Amino acid sequence: xxxxxxxxxxxxxxxxxxxxxxxxxxxxxxxxxxxxxxxxxxxxxxxxxxxxxxxxxxxxxxxxxxxxxxxxxxxxxxxxxxxxxxxxxxxxxxxxxxxxxxxxxxxxxxxxxxxxxxxxxxxxxxxxxxxxxxxxxxxxxxxxxx
Amino acid sequence: xxxxxxxxxxxxxxxxxxxxxxxxxxxxxxxxxxxxxxxxxxxxxxxxxxxxxxxxxxxxxxxxxxxxxxxxxxxxxxxxxxxxxxxxxxxxxxxxxxxxxxxxxxxxxxxxxxxxxxxxxxxxxxxxxxxxxxxxxxxxxxxxxxxxxxxxxxxxxxxxxxxxxxxxxxxxxxxxxxxxxxxxxxxxxxxxxxxxxxxxxxxxxxxxxxxxxxxxxxxxxxxxxxxxxxxxxxxxxxxxxxxxxxxxxxxxxxxxxxxxxxxxxxxxxxxxxxxxxxxxxxxxxxx
Numbered sequence: 083x084x085x086x087x088x089x090x091x092x093x094x095x096x097x098x099x100x101x102x103x104x105x106x107x108x109x110x111x112x113x114x115x116x117x118x119x120x121x122x123x124x125x126x127x128x129x130x131x132x133x134x135x136x137x138x139x140x141x142x143x144x145x146x147x148x149x150x151x152x153x154x155x156x157x158x159x160x161x162x163x164x165x166x167x168x169x170x171x172x173x174x175x176x177x178x179x180x181x182x183x184x185x186x187x188x189x190x191x192x193x194x195x196x197x198x199x200x201x202x203x204x205x206x207x208x209x210x211x212x213x214x215x216x217x218x219x220x221x222x223x224x225x226x227x228x
Numbered sequence: 229x230x231x232x233x234x235x236x237x238x239x240x241x242x243x244x245x246x247x248x249x250x251x252x253x254x255x256x257x258x259x260x261x262x263x264x265x266x267x268x269x270x271x272x273x274x275x276x277x278x279x280x281x282x283x284x285x286x287x288x289x290x291x292x293x294x295x296x297x298x299x300x301x302x303x304x305x306x307x308x309x310x311x312x313x314x315x316x317x318x319x320x321x322x323x324x325x326x327x328x329x330x331x332x333x334x335x336x337x338x339x340x341x342x343x344x345x346x347x348x349x350x351x352x353x354x355x356x357x358x359x360x361x362x363x364x365x366x367x368x369x370x371x372x373x374x375x376x377x378x379x380x381x382x383x384x385x386x387x388x389x390x391x392x393x394x395x396x397x398x399x400x401x402x403x404x405x406x407x408x409x410x411x412x413x414x415x416x417x418x419x420x421x422x423x424x425x426x427x428x429x430x431x432x433x434x435x436x437x438x439x440x441x442x443x444x445x446x447x448x449x450x451x452x453x454x455x456x457x458x459x460x461x462x463x464x465x466x467x468x469x470x471x472x473x474x475x476x477x478x479x480x481x482x483x484x485x486x487x488x489x490x491x492x493x494x495x496x497x498x499x500x501x502x503x504x505x506x507x508x509x510x511x512x513x514x515x
Binding site: 089090091103104105106107108109110111113128129144146148149150152175176 | 256257258259262263266267272273274275276277278280282283285286301303304314315316318
């Protein structure tokens with residue numbers, strides 16, 4: 083189960099904070115927060131890389147293993163949480179993959195900001211392929227779950 | 229100077245002895261103090277590196293980070309009353325130069341660059357500093373540090389320029405939860421005791437004030453309200469000013485020289501018989 087959130091260092095959209103050195107140094111890279119249980123389960127390493135996929139996109143992020151993320155027990159099975167802050171992009175002092183690429187575009191009617199915050203995802207250790215290979219990897223993963 | 233700004237320009241001219249009280253139980257880890265400090269003092273960012281150490285990517289207080297928010301992640305514990313699920317504690321605390329009453333850096337500075345201001349803070353005059361870095365090794369808290377680019381030492385100025393014109397330091401001004409309090413030192417010491425009492429009455433029994441008055445540091449101008457072991461927050465339980473070892477050092481040096489002197493005398497007096505007898509013989513010959 084993927085959940086996205088904003089960090090306190092970030093204000094409104096990423097374009098406003100990624101270009102400010104005093105804010106960029108406080109959160110310089112996109113990371114994903116996982117529980118020690120999930121990390122042990124699929125072989126994620128703290129400070130290593132993880133690739134996260136949904137039917138809409140494929141991104142990579144640094145791994146932060148923390149007990150702040152707890153596995154949930156839902157209807158007789160363990161459901162793991164994958165935390166992903168957003169706010170990185172291809173421009174700015176600090177760059178990173180775009181978390182909202184994983185989400186369907188669904189804007190909140192008042193302020194027109196992405197309103198989706200929770201969805202199902204796949205996570206595996208290692209970095210994602212680049213370019214066309216990334217798309218093929220995503221399609222391959224989709225075929226496997228179909 | 230306009231009428232509503234008090235003139236704090238000379239010691240004894242009404243300047244207050246001021247302090248910070250940083251209450252970690254109120255800190256939300258927003259790092260506004262870090263940013264406000266860097267903005268006001270014109271300190272540049274010091275590296276866009278992701279540490280993976282909780283949400284802390286600036287590491288520690290140093291030459292280019294004068295306020296630093298520590299993130300302390302605890303082991304999961306059952307929630308209040310035992311009914312709630314297990315939650316991890318996540319404590320934050322904003323660290324800063326302690327502005328010690330007996331400051332190791334000030335005592336070690338050979339150029340007189342480091343001075344005590346009329347507000348009680350410890351201030352480094354960057355135009356006097358020659359970059360010898362004696363202060364760096366003399367700070368019991370590891371606060372002051374050399375700037376890599378020009379070799380001079382830098383640390384929190386206690387916003388001397390702001391205090392001069394009656395403003396509070398930038399970090400205290402920016403803190404949204406009043407975790408960083410600034411004011412007259414005796415008032416803040418009382419406020420800290422009151423806060424500890426309040427927290428104890430609410431069941432936070434490990435709350436305590438960190439203000440090492442019983443050590444050679446003799447108290448600070450930046451004390452902290454923390455929970456549990458000070459070491460969790462990178463604070464030494466028993467900080468000591470290095471100059472307390474001076475007496476022992478000089479005594480050892482004096483003993484050493486006395487021993488050397490005695491050794492030379494002994495060597496001279498107890499020199500080989502032949503050499504001595506030759507000396508006596510020659511003396512005798514002269515007679």
